[in-house]
Amino acid sequence: MYRKIFEFIDSCEETAVELQIELTKRPAVSPVSGGEGELDKCLFLEKWLKEHGIDTLERYDAPDPSAKGGVRPNLTAVIEGTNGALPCFWIMSHLDVVPAGDLSLWNSDPWIVTRKDGKLTGRGVEDNQQGLVSSVLAALAFVKLKIRPEHTLKLLFIADEECNSNFGINWLMENKRQLFKKGDFVLVPDSGDPAGETIEIAEKNSLWLKVRTSGVQAHAAYPEKGRNACLAGADLMLRLRKDLMKKFSARDSLFDPDYSTIEPTKKEANVPNINTIPSEDVFYMDIRLLPRYRVNDLLEEARRVKLGIEQEYGVQVDLSIVQSKESEATPADSPIVKMLSVACKQVLGRDTRTIGIGGGTVAAFLRNEEIDAVGWCTLDNSLHQPNEYCVIKNMLDDAKVMAHIAAQSKFAMQSEFMAQK
Numbered sequence: 001m002y003r004k005i006f007e008f009i010d011s012c013e014e015t016a017v018e019l020q021i022e023l024t025k026r027p028a029v030s031p032v033s034g035g036e037g038e039l040d041k042c043l044f045l046e047k048w049l050k051e052h053g054i055d056t057l058e059r060y061d062a063p064d065p066s067a068k069g070g071v072r073p074n075l076t077a078v079i080e081g082t083n084g085a086l087p088c089f090w091i092m093s094h095l096d097v098v099p100a101g102d103l104s105l106w107n108s109d110p111w112i113v114t115r116k117d118g119k120l121t122g123r124g125v126e127d128n129q130q131g132l133v134s135s136v137l138a139a140l141a142f143v144k145l146k147i148r149p150e151h152t153l154k155l156l157f158i159a160d161e162e163c164n165s166n167f168g169i170n171w172l173m174e175n176k177r178q179l180f181k182k183g184d185f186v187l188v189p190d191s192g193d194p195a196g197e198t199i200e201i202a203e204k205n206s207l208w209l210k211v212r213t214s215g216v217q218a219h220a221a222y223p224e225k226g227r228n229a230c231l232a233g234a235d236l237m238l239r240l241r242k243d244l245m246k247k248f249s250a251r252d253s254l255f256d257p258d259y260s261t262i263e264p265t266k267k268e269a270n271v272p273n274i275n276t277i278p279s280e281d282v283f284y285m286d287i288r289l290l291p292r293y294r295v296n297d298l299l300e301e302a303r304r305v306k307l308g309i310e311q312e313y314g315v316q317v318d319l320s321i322v323q324s325k326e327s328e329a330t331p332a333d334s335p336i337v338k339m340l341s342v343a344c345k346q347v348l349g350r351d352t353r354t355i356g357i358g359g360g361t362v363a364a365f366l367r368n369e370e371i372d373a374v375g376w377c378t379l380d381n382s383l384h385q386p387n388e389y390c391v392i393k394n395m396l397d398d399a400k401v402m403a404h405i406a407a408q409s410k411f412a413m414q415s416e417f418m419a420q421k
């Protein structure tokens, strides 16, 4: 069975390239980035899927008056599995793309795909049309060969991934949560490495902190008449970093770097002249905690340090959250991780390893709803750059891995899922 599926996928190279060309012609740029949204691209994809025999489609439109048609479309395609008792296998890719950027840096029109040396070039061909097309090929194999996968395979094409997902997966989680059943698992083919060896299962909990120190302005020759906000702020910056690094000092080899990062970053200007003691000081910190630590616990510790500074310098310090994101990790022994690593080994002869990352991804929205989600695909990471490209072979190979996961049952027995959940 697998051999037939893989041969079919290999025979689809021209179909995949055609689909990439058509998708790229329809720039699904978010209205906040100056585009019209995903409607044209989604309508095209719906039509294309229907014409190719994938007709169990459902649209979930998030209202957005600033987008074409007043909506940001999310689309699902369902390939029924043989075992309805099993959880569903979702492959989630995104329809939207980032703008082309500086056109003079492109060697060709970003919205017209060029093909050379086994690669396609164009905006969106890697991020995220490569993963999108791979998932379509996997589904197509089952439909065309009239083979039913073991798991029900659900393709999810979401809007608004490049901005904040408020019209995409975040909106679906808030308005259509019932789409996902307990135990369902999700592959997000939107992050990876050129060898396709890393499975992303966790991200650090992040916090952007704004620290405002207020003192009293004075002539720099008579500092005792003022309260130096710059001095107090500088001391606070160093103490925060030192104390927090000490308190949140665990190591976790899943991550690179393997520790929580606590870095002062942006600094706002204060007085324009050198001989004035400033009454205001504002700096920011970018904090990324290992998942075992909670943002609130860090804030509590930061407030303790701040109190010490306020007392010592007679200033007032205000800590405010610019942005904060927390998510659970997907367990390294969860069924999707096992099935994916088995598929990589059996289909491509690859050994995989699990990793965590410092930045935030859409998988966090799923993990926070107790849905196991992993990021994986094989890509050179040319995304968001001029001359973004996709390696055609990666697109086909990843499709085989996806089909293998949908078809395999070894790690998907009901009892094992029940024990896990």
Ligand SMILES: [Zn+2]
Pocket (backbone or CB within 6 Å): 094, 127, 128, 161, 190
């Ligand atoms: Zn992406």
